[in-house]
Amino acid sequence: MSFIRTMLGDIKPEDLGFTYSHEHIVCRPAYWQEKGEDDLLLDDPVKSEREVRLYKEAGGKSIVDATAIDYGRDPGAVRDISKATGVQIIGTAGFNKGFLWSAKMPGENRTYADWIASSTEDQLADFIIHEVEDGMNGTDVKGGQVKFGTGYNSITDLEIKTIRAACRAHLATGAPMHAHTEAGTMALQQMKYLKEEGIDLHNISFGHMDRNPDKWMHRKIAETGAYLCFDGIAKVKYYPESVRIDCILSLAKDGFQKQILVSGDTARKSYYYSYTYALGLPYIIQGWVPRLIEEADARGIDGEKLVEDIFINNPRECFTFKKV
Numbered sequence: 001m002s003f004i005r006t007m008l009g010d011i012k013p014e015d016l017g018f019t020y021s022h023e024h025i026v027c028r029p030a031y032w033q034e035k036g037e038d039d040l041l042l043d044d045p046v047k048s049e050r051e052v053r054l055y056k057e058a059g060g061k062s063i064v065d066a067t068a069i070d071y072g073r074d075p076g077a078v079r080d081i082s083k084a085t086g087v088q089i090i091g092t093a094g095f096n097k098g099f100l101w102s103a104k105m106p107g108e109n110r111t112y113a114d115w116i117a118s119s120t121e122d123q124l125a126d127f128i129i130h131e132v133e134d135g136m137n138g139t140d141v142k143g144g145q146v147k148f149g150t151g152y153n154s155i156t157d158l159e160i161k162t163i164r165a166a167c168r169a170h171l172a173t174g175a176p177m178h179a180h181t182e183a184g185t186m187a188l189q190q191m192k193y194l195k196e197e198g199i200d201l202h203n204i205s206f207g208h209m210d211r212n213p214d215k216w217m218h219r220k221i222a223e224t225g226a227y228l229c230f231d232g233i234a235k236v237k238y239y240p241e242s243v244r245i246d247c248i249l250s251l252a253k254d255g256f257q258k259q260i261l262v263s264g265d266t267a268r269k270s271y272y273y274s275y276t277y278a279l280g281l282p283y284i285i286q287g288w289v290p291r292l293i294e295e296a297d298a299r300g301i302d303g304e305k306l307v308e309d310i311f312i313n314n315p316r317e318c319f320t321f322k323k324v
Contacts, residue, residue, distance in 0.1 A: 004319050005132070005144035005175070006062070006088045007079040016088065017061030019315035020284065021261035022178075022207055022231040025052065025065050025081060025089070028072035030103035030112075039268045044275070045077045051274040051281050052085045058282035062088040064263070064319065066178060066207070068096045068147050069131075070103075070112050075141035090319060093131035093143030094169070095162040097180050098151050116158045124165035125172070132173045145319060146170050149180025150190060160193060167197035174321040177204040178229075184212025187221055201226040205261055205318055208232065210244045218247060222256040227318050231263040233288050234271070234279050241288065245295050248310075252301050261318060262310050 003010040025048050032040040042048055055063065067073040075091050082089040101112035116124065131143045148166040150159045170177050177199070181187045187206045194201060205227035209218060221228055228251065230244055251260055264284055266272055273280030279287070289311075293303030 002320050002322075004316075005090065005142055005321065007065075007075065007082050007091050007141050007144075008088070011088065013316045013320045016312075016316045016319065018059060018285075018311045019062040019064065019319075020055070020060065020263040020281070020311075021064050021205065021229050021315055021318070022066045022263040022265050023063050023281070024067050024071070024265070024267040025063070026074045026077045027067045027267065028074065029070075029100065030072060030106060031070075031100045033072070034103050039270050041072075042267065042269065042272070042275075045074075045081065047272070047274040048077075049081045049084055051272050052081050052087050054273060055281035055285075056085055056087050058285040060087065060281070060285060062090070062315070064090045064092070064145065064178075064315075066092050066147065066265070068092050068094050069137065070100045071096045073137060075136045076139050079139070079141045090144035091136060091141055092145055092147050092178065093128045093136060093175070094147040094166045095149065096147065097149035097182060098156045098159045101158065113158060116161055119161075121161050121164045122168065124161060125168035128165055128169035129172050132169065132175045143175065145176045145178050146173075147178045147180065148190075150182060150186045152182040153185045155186055155189060163190060163193045164197055167194060167199050170199065170203065171197070174323040176319050176321070179204060179206045181206055181208050181212075184208045184210070184214075184217075188217065191224065203322055205229050208265070210247060211238060213239060213243050213247050215247060215250050218251055219254060219256075222251060222254070222259050225259070227259045227261050227314065228256075229261040229263065231261075231265040233262060233264045233284050235265075241291065245292055248292070249296055249299055249301060252296070252306055253299070257301075257306060257309050258314060258317075260310050261314055
């Protein structure tokens with residue numbers, strides 16, 4: 001039977017509803033704690049719960065929390081938010097990216113790099129499998145996707161280890177995969193290792209595609225069957241919305257509408273309304289979606305159908321477990 005794994009249990013894919021595909025709700029990354037970067041700590045579950053309620057009031061039903069263990073994940077707190085708000089939340093097993101691994105693991109006298117370096121690929125895969133099938137961070141909150149990531153224009157030996165481990169965990173569990181790409185780089189290079197591990201690329205989403213608005217690259221990724229996540233909505237400091245929307249509409253025009261995901265990756269206090277009165281989680285629904293519909297219609301694309309695919313149909317397919 002097909003299912004999607006949320007923090008409150010497995011659901012039917014058709015019950016997922018309107019979904020943001022890459023967010024962060026509660027996280028205390030050790031790397032940023034050590035550097036005193038308070039803006040990068042979403043450390044107040046009360047405020048985060050308030051933000052998720054605003055999302056629900058705007059019309060949202062589900063969120064993918066892309067916070068892995070090395071990014072200060074707190075699955076117990078996020079599950080409580082899901083219970084309190086009624087918003088379905090998918091948790092993330094696996095790892096993020098290499099530069100975070102210089103930080104010490106909470107409560108231990110070793111870094112994430114020490115752990116990964118001293119483990120085999122299969123041992124790391126077993127760890128991820130446990131997160132999917134039993135629970136994360138010592139809880140019974142199970143991961144609903146497996147994640148790996150690479151740095152800016154580079155892939156380190158330790159990152160290759162976690163790529164292979166995530167692949168093997170996916171093949172063992174059927175959990176969907178998600179790839180962090182720093183500033184939208186190295187997705188095509190990551191595929192070398194995915195293919196070596198026998199991965200069907202339709203089972204993976206590549207994050208931060210709008211950080212590198214290269215339409216040729218987007219098309220090459222889409223041609224593999226993979227999903228592309230445009231998760232920097234409202235981050236005008238990188239690119240204006242016109243650039244992101246143009247990339248999305250170009251993919252739709254080229255026949256890849258069924259492979260597009262959208263979210264905000266709101267991983268800072270300064271992005272959240274409940275922390276700093278920023279645009280926050282409701283913005284995509286209330287402000288960005290109407291603009292996307294208007295611009296899509298103007299280019300001969302059915303804007304309402306595009307929104308239905310991006311936020312309902314595509315997440316439903318992308319985040320369904322698929323036994324290999």
